[in-house]
Amino acid sequence: MATGGTGGDGGAPAVGYADVLRAPFAARLLTGTLVGRLPHVTGPVAIVLFTRAEGGSYSLAGGLAAAYGLATAVGQPLLGRAVDLKGQPRVQLPAAVVSALGMVLLAFAGIGTLPVAYAAVVVAGLFTPPLEGGLRALWPSVLGREALVHRAYALDAIAQEVMFTVGPLLITVVVAIGSEAAALLVINVLGILGALAVVASEPSRTWRSAPREAHWLGALRSPALLVVFAAFLFVGIALGSITVAGVAYAEDHGRDAIYGWLLAALSFGALVGGAVYGARQWAGAPEPRLQVIVAGLTLGYLPLALTPGVVPMLLLATVSGLCLAPALACSFIVIDRHAPRGTVTEAFSWLVTTFGAGAAVGTAVTGPVVEGAGTSWGFVVPGAAGFAALLALTVGRRPLVRPRRGEDVAARKTGPVVERVEIDRNGAPEPGFSSGREA
DSSP, X not given: OOSOTTTTXXXXXXXXXXXXHHSXXXXXXXXXXXXXXXXXXXXXXXXXXXXXXXXXOHHHHHHHHHHHHHHXXXXXXXXXXXXXXXXXXXXXXXXXXXXXXXXXXXXXXXXXXXXXHHHHHHHHXXXXXXXXXXXXXXXXXXXXXXXXXXXXXXXXXXXXXXXXXXXXXXXXXXXXXXOHHHHHHHHHHXXXXXXXHHHTSHHHHHEEEOOOXXXXXXXXXXXXXXXXXXXXXXXXXXXXXXXXXXXXXXXXXXXXXXXXXXXXXXXXXXXXXXXXXXXXXXXXXXXXXXHHHHHHHHXXXXXXXXXXXXXXXXXXXXXXXXXXXXXXXXXXXXXXXXXXXXOHHHHHHHHHHHHHHHHHHHHHHHHHHHHHHOHHHHTHHHHHHHXXXXXXXXXXXXXXXXXXXXXXXXXXXXXXXXXXXXXXXXXXXXXXXOSEEEO
């Protein structure tokens, strides 16, 4: 594929993951963010295990986990907007501490008093710090070159898959050594330490969002972002449905371990796809590329409905994951390009919210489908959801391809846009990004 990037590095030499990690503060920010997100990644699993250990029913465990997930979905864009307005240290670290205190309350109060238990998980979810969006807002000021930022987005998507694999394993180890309550405490202490590592860094302390237009819709006033969020709501539905259909498939084959292998195969496919996607520089704009990647994601989901034997099913699961990390990485670029000025952390946080809400819908919908029609129909849901995501990007193509302010002027003067230049409030030109500014 020809070199050129999505907003242009022109003839600049290709860059790799090592180039990203060699940049000052990059490894620290990525590691701190991943560790800081452990409570978010493992929260539902830890809540379910703790509730069961306390003698609670599966219904109660599911209810508490759902309350945590819903509260997180509500809190992410609100805290993201606060970060854009107040800066990262004043929001991220206090939010991490309050969220951890919610889980501490659950660990010590238990489930004997249900209102307290529900209040604890709601507080923990509502104040989950938007470290994910914060990191993506920092990359431009940390890395500078657009090609490096795009590579960092791919690395970010790959790291997410690693965390969703390692996180539950960490919970299992802590439970085996200590207890379910200890697991709640340990992951949240780690979460605070991760957030502290991020906000104590110079890039986080000096980062300031671009001046924003006062508007109650914030990032949601961008039609292009609404299209992306709608698409990833359906991608979330697809992933949520696979978690339920996978359980049914494992039960049909009489081996619970198959479920873990299915999810591992999906994650492995995403890791491979993300590594391959991020290792190359892609010519052309990212918006049409996102549509192609989501089409590939949909095609990968469709064969799962065949529900063949275990080995072929694991291969199909691996293939179905190949386009997931590339879709996420490409979506990060699109969001950065279309986020209204001064709303980038909020915009990335909305992606977390829509993705998580979709996963919750997917699990809720697929259960009745499996019970009423069987496992194969449960795996029809991700294919249908993938098609709906592709349809959303197709129907909403016009706002996605519409030039940003300034690009249309540049195009009239110089022809096809190679690089977008935005002027920050200090008067310093910065190529290609809408994300953040250093103070």
